[in-house]
Amino acid sequence: MEQTDAPVVSNTHLTGEYWLLEVEAPSVAAALEPGQFVNIRIRDSLAPFLRRPFSVYRVNPEKTRLQVAYKILGNGTRLMKETLQPGALCDLIGPLGKGFELPEDAKTIALVGRGIGIAALPMLADLAAARGVTSHAFLSARSRDNLVGAEIFASHGGQVFTHADDTPDDVALVTDHLLRMAESTAFDAMYVCGSNRLIRQVDKLARAHGIPAQSAMEQHMACGFGDCHGCIIEVNLDRDGESRGYREVCHHGPVFNTWEVANA
Amino acid sequence: MEQTDAPVVSNTHLTGEYWLLEVEAPSVAAALEPGQFVNIRIRDSLAPFLRRPFSVYRVNPEKTRLQVAYKILGNGTRLMKETLQPGALCDLIGPLGKGFELPEDAKTIALVGRGIGIAALPMLADLAAARGVTSHAFLSARSRDNLVGAEIFASHGGQVFTHADDTPDDVALVTDHLLRMAESTAFDAMYVCGSNRLIRQVDKLARAHGIPAQSAMEQHMACGFGDCHGCIIEVNLDRDGESRGYREVCHHGPVFNTWEVANA
Amino acid sequence: MPDLSITIAGIEMKNPLTVGSGTYGHHGRFSQFFPVETMGALVPKTIRPHQWPGNPPQRVLEVPAGLHSSVGIPSIPWDQFETEDAPRLKALNLPVIQSVIGRTEDEYAEVVRRCTDLDAFAGLELNLSCPNLKQGGLDFGYDPDAAYRLVSRAREQTDLPLIAKLAPDYSSLVPVAQAIEAAGADAVALVNAPRAMCIDADTLKPMIGNGVGALSGPAIKPMAVYMVWTLYRAISLPIFGMGGVATYRDVIEFMAAGASAVAFGTVSYVDPMALPRALRELEAWMAQNGIDDVEQLVGAAHDADFERPQSRRVA
Amino acid sequence: MPDLSITIAGIEMKNPLTVGSGTYGHHGRFSQFFPVETMGALVPKTIRPHQWPGNPPQRVLEVPAGLHSSVGIPSIPWDQFETEDAPRLKALNLPVIQSVIGRTEDEYAEVVRRCTDLDAFAGLELNLSCPNLKQGGLDFGYDPDAAYRLVSRAREQTDLPLIAKLAPDYSSLVPVAQAIEAAGADAVALVNAPRAMCIDADTLKPMIGNGVGALSGPAIKPMAVYMVWTLYRAISLPIFGMGGVATYRDVIEFMAAGASAVAFGTVSYVDPMALPRALRELEAWMAQNGIDDVEQLVGAAHDADFERPQSRRVA
Ligand SMILES: Cc1cc2nc3c(=O)[nH]c(=O)nc-3n(C[C@H](O)[C@H](O)[C@H](O)COP(=O)(O)OP(=O)(O)OC[C@H]3O[C@@H](n4cnc5c(N)ncnc54)[C@H](O)[C@@H]3O)c2cc1C
Ligand SMILES: Cc1cc2nc3c(=O)[nH]c(=O)nc-3n(C[C@H](O)[C@H](O)[C@H](O)COP(=O)(O)OP(=O)(O)OC[C@H]3O[C@@H](n4cnc5c(N)ncnc54)[C@H](O)[C@@H]3O)c2cc1C
Ligand SMILES: Cc1cc2nc3c(=O)[nH]c(=O)nc-3n(C[C@H](O)[C@H](O)[C@H](O)COP(=O)(O)O)c2cc1C
Numbered sequence A, B: 001m002e003q004t005d006a007p008v009v010s011n012t013h014l015t016g017e018y019w020l021l022e023v024e025a026p027s028v029a030a031a032l033e034p035g036q037f038v039n040i041r042i043r044d045s046l047a048p049f050l051r052r053p054f055s056v057y058r059v060n061p062e063k064t065r066l067q068v069a070y071k072i073l074g075n076g077t078r079l080m081k082e083t084l085q086p087g088a089l090c091d092l093i094g095p096l097g098k099g100f101e102l103p104e105d106a107k108t109i110a111l112v113g114r115g116i117g118i119a120a121l122p123m124l125a126d127l128a129a130a131r132g133v134t135s136h137a138f139l140s141a142r143s144r145d146n147l148v149g150a151e152i153f154a155s156h157g158g159q160v161f162t163h164a165d166d167t168p169d170d171v172a173l174v175t176d177h178l179l180r181m182a183e184s185t186a187f188d189a190m191y192v193c194g195s196n197r198l199i200r201q202v203d204k205l206a207r208a209h210g211i212p213a214q215s216a217m218e219q220h221m222a223c224g225f226g227d228c229h230g231c232i233i234e235v236n237l238d239r240d241g242e243s244r245g246y247r248e249v250c251h252h253g254p255v256f257n258t259w260e261v262a263n264a
Numbered sequence C, D: 001m002p003d004l005s006i007t008i009a010g011i012e013m014k015n016p017l018t019v020g021s022g023t024y025g026h027h028g029r030f031s032q033f034f035p036v037e038t039m040g041a042l043v044p045k046t047i048r049p050h051q052w053p054g055n056p057p058q059r060v061l062e063v064p065a066g067l068h069s070s071v072g073i074p075s076i077p078w079d080q081f082e083t084e085d086a087p088r089l090k091a092l093n094l095p096v097i098q099s100v101i102g103r104t105e106d107e108y109a110e111v112v113r114r115c116t117d118l119d120a121f122a123g124l125e126l127n128l129s130c131p132n133l134k135q136g137g138l139d140f141g142y143d144p145d146a147a148y149r150l151v152s153r154a155r156e157q158t159d160l161p162l163i164a165k166l167a168p169d170y171s172s173l174v175p176v177a178q179a180i181e182a183a184g185a186d187a188v189a190l191v192n193a194p195r196a197m198c199i200d201a202d203t204l205k206p207m208i209g210n211g212v213g214a215l216s217g218p219a220i221k222p223m224a225v226y227m228v229w230t231l232y233r234a235i236s237l238p239i240f241g242m243g244g245v246a247t248y249r250d251v252i253e254f255m256a257a258g259a260s261a262v263a264f265g266t267v268s269y270v271d272p273m274a275l276p277r278a279l280r281e282l283e284a285w286m287a288q289n290g291i292d293d294v295e296q297l298v299g300a301a302h303d304a305d306f307e308r309p310q311s312r313r314v315a
């Protein structure tokens, strides 16, 4: 983890409601694992005052640059779009948090994402591909143009199933596709991000097949590096959900096992 | 006085430390008198929170646009430069305050300005020219390139004397020039802005010649339209400076008689 | 069309929006931005019974998300208030709640009586709390006994609805409000701007002429909401809520905390159209959310079964 | 080279910069940003004598120029504090001032005794004022008598320098500080974050899990400076000043108001390098302005002939 002033390489419209910010940050990029995040500050700003946390979308092959895919939501993301243009420095802290675990012997994995949650998954797909692991993607969003990065998952050769709420042809939900595929394919692990409903369904499936499943979580943060105790969520301390406790998303997460967070 | 969202026409470097903002604001421009000001807001901003007051530099001949010449000083002016670009709307309130009085029968006037104080005078020079009044300008600044708008004064045919602190050749101060010229020229009124020393000297000269002299003043403001009682300065209530009182710069000023503000 | 009207301390407001005393000035300038009748009630700047020039410059300073100020409640001569301001205010087609202050109990009583005699106002607001004065409201506002005596004295002088305006103070808030209620006030207004100071790192001296000043604007809103919420639970009087209000969402926030009316203060200096815009947006929001009476919002953040305390008014 | 060292309550700090308890966390993460020995003293997060999970989510929320939070001082089991944290803190090459809290006088006394026994600390800070707890320090911190008893009890348990940390409150500030001084505290720290609330205009419910939370960051600085300035005039104890500090100019501002040491709080979350940068800039500023001893800044905003009151300590 370090704080760095990363030169902005580009910051352009990605698709739908999403923008893609790329910065030059070799030491952060080199250390990053899929699922980890960075915390970005609008420099010298009192409003927004806090940093804004974002999953790393991808790292370039040379591991010198990192990308963040973000949705314009409020004042912080609006100013990210306006002020973080080439020539500017992006004040970021990273890598932060605990990333996804890809079991050593995994052969096939499922990546399940909804909306902006998809943005946490491309780097994991890249790692899987590099390790020769096949990843199949199950992506949903409110509208077709918000299916961020579908082409990345496709480029690694796995199957990509999509569902857009606004597309009448998309009768099957991504979970329908997943359930169907799971009947014939032995997934070694599953990863999910972006919807509590998806987390519950993935957890159920993972339990049924006795495989690990993980989910990246979100919570409002003050520091992002584990010091303020601000970003807790309630988690299951055991698989039966009998005892509960608080865990910091920025420190113990953002990646949790689905049994920790499903129905918690 | 009104609040308006004025489309930005241009916002470019003027000279030295100064930038020139031009906006389309017909009803404000038509009502403006020399010496009045506008109060500009960085939209939706909590930092800066308050509006920033600026003298109107010039109004176009059609009286549809107004210009502000501003120096980048702090956060507000920095953001004015960055965010008020063509395509943006400039949230301004104006015209504000009481402007300069140009006596009906004036033939020759003196305009004395220092630094950013010069920015309050071009519109008065324009008005004088339109009324057939000759205006001579006496301009000083820390450096030569900060002598804002010298060419405007020259364009109206009067004489322009300048002094830059960083120019060894400029031995004579503008007040030297003014005093010398006043020996041979009968000024009907004098106007000064930008330095307390200059105000005192102009006031002395005006008293000696029994002519009116006015000065544009500055003070930190909250509202700019006379409601918060925030922007007072202490003024002389009589010409002998025997009794004093508070006056709001935004409401009773920004233009005061020099006897009101010299040594107050 | 949702019903925005609300009656608070017997004052009928056609909507719950008003202004913080001192932030909607004497000069009638605001009527150039929007008709004053847009709001539910007008609260003009605090008047003293005697002329006073106010504090020396510099009086205002920008601070993070707020304003640091020390104006000192300059007051015109009473004659002028009586002959010029009062008739103008009386002629307005909305309830005017005049804010008053004194330096002693007698002065408070005097200005309350004089204002009542003018027969121009729908109510009077006692400024117990101006943090800008070396003397003045401060002691009354922080001390339950003094506040009790002051409100009792004022009560004797007038039949007009009496609103006591409190400064933000954690430990004295509830006892003072309870004392005020017992003494016969009809409503409370809060918060007045908390005391504050800024020191110039170049000169090492305070930046405001008076040394000590106030803090207002969005910076104080979370504290103000907490205090309104706290008083809603502690007393039975209706509340005029304020402190950093800027948008219709802030109006909803203060009403949900317990305010029956909400005042726009410092924001009007930077955004003079904030109040009329918020009114339009509040109305649209109510229509969209199926809230047909604005009173439904008052105290909505408290548990559904929470009941406010009974009146402590001493007969 | 200007002399930045300062001795406060007998604790020798090589410079006046420290951190607000709870804002420089347990996990030692900050040492990845800058060496902890950069600062003059370390104040770790408040510890309770018993384990406590803290408040439910959501715990933090951005507000204008500040942070609204309600963490609730989660505490690890005492054993773990004793075997893991204390030795690690003791090994640091700078004075460590441990902040403590209890729910009762007895608990305060107990945690003070236990911390003293650990023989790891240069001083103890009594958190009288945490605004996040339904029970806890609040009552002590607002009530002179309770504060007196509490500090007296703590005083009996320890010979370590005792610092009492106060919440911002206008009316009780001076009486409480005087009581604390009389009871034998060696210094005061202020301000803790004022109580605050934010209500969601969509749900009409408080946005923070605990309902009530605190407000910290630049938004509160002008109030905090005023309070430091006020206490400098009212008591003889040295002051740890804080509340919205972000830059070296803020350090100067608090010192000029009367603080001998200045703590960085919330700002470290957004700008973890704020403290070391401010230290460099303070040193450069002193050199440039010919100030060779940082003590010259303490109280510089007060009139040159102002003398602080004598100690009220009861023998
Ligand atoms: C670990 C993590 C990874 C994330 N990854 C991405 C990503 O890859 N792409 C993306 O677009 N968004 C991501 N988010 C959400 C992103 O942080 C918010 O969209 C962003 O903070 C909104 O800022 P704003 O100023 O535009 O919105 P505002 O609503 O104005 O923000 C107000 C406050 O709420 C906080 N906030 C708002 N939404 C969220 C949220 N969902 N999670 C946490 N804090 C929030 C902000 O940080 C800020 O403090 C992630 C969040 C977390 C915690
Ligand atoms: C009537 C009037 C006319 C002016 N005309 C011009 C002009 O034509 N060109 C120009 O460049 N400047 C002019 N100024 C000064 C201009 O208002 C300030 O330079 C500007 O407000 C600085 O804002 P900032 O955020 O960049 O600086 P900051 O220093 O960050 O501002 C902090 C606060 O101080 C206030 N402030 C700082 N300097 C001044 C000042 N000199 N007068 C009043 N308030 C100040 C700001 O408004 C703000 O509230 C004028 C001021 C007044 C009162
Ligand atoms: C410049 C200024 C002048 C004020 N004058 C008065 C006053 O005369 N009487 C009064 O009761 N409150 C006065 N106030 C306080 C406001 O009415 C209001 O209570 C306070 O500013 C908090 O609201 P805000 O944050 O929305 O401004 C004044 C505030 C400001 C900023």
Ligand SMILES: Cc1cc2nc3c(=O)[nH]c(=O)nc-3n(C[C@H](O)[C@H](O)[C@H](O)COP(=O)(O)O)c2cc1C
Residues within 6 Å of the ligand: A228, A230, D019, D020, D021, D022, D023, D045, D046, D067, D069, D071, D073, D099, D127, D130, D165, D191, D192, D193, D215, D216, D217, D218, D220, D242, D243, D244, D245, D263, D264, D265, D266, D267
């Ligand atoms: C998230 C958070 C946790 C805090 N925890 C503590 C604490 O445990 N003990 C304490 O005395 N103060 C605590 N504080 C208060 C700070 O130490 C400090 O007094 C306050 O935040 C004001 O300073 P600031 O505005 O610079 O943050 C906490 C503040 C924050 C924001």
Ligand code: FES
Residues within 6 Å of the ligand: A220, A221, A222, A223, A224, A225, A226, A227, A228, A229, A230, A231, A232, A248, A249, A250, A251
């Ligand atoms: S955001 Fe501070 S601990 Fe997670």
Ligand code: FES
Residues within 6 Å of the ligand: B220, B221, B222, B223, B224, B225, B226, B227, B228, B229, B230, B231, B232, B248, B249, B250, B251
């Ligand atoms: S700035 Fe408000 S009265 Fe002049």
